[in-house]
Amino acid sequence: MRKFIFNGSIISAVFGGLSAYRSTKEGPRDWRTVLLWISWAATLASAIGTVIIDARERELED
Numbered sequence: 001m002r003k004f005i006f007n008g009s010i011i012s013a014v015f016g017g018l019s020a021y022r023s024t025k026e027g028p029r030d031w032r033t034v035l036l037w038i039s040w041a042a043t044l045a046s047a048i049g050t051v052i053i054d055a056r057e058r059e060l061e062d
Contacts, residue, residue, distance in 0.1 A: 003055055009047035016040055 004010050020040045024033055 004048070004051055007047070007051050009050055010044075013040070013044040013047045016043060 017040055020036050023036060027033070
């Protein structure tokens with residue numbers, strides 16, 4: 001769990017999610033809002049995947 005919490009890409013994705021939430025709350029809701037959330041989900045999935053791959057590579061090195 002610690003590897004996810006302290007990873008820079010995960011932290012960046014979380015702050016991106018907060019920004020997306022604020023934009024959704026304050027701005028107009030149209031097709032761009034949907035694309036914003038899709039891109040955030042892809043960013044989060046990529047960050048999680050990167051952490052998992054790095055953890056597996058470290059296990060193989062040990």
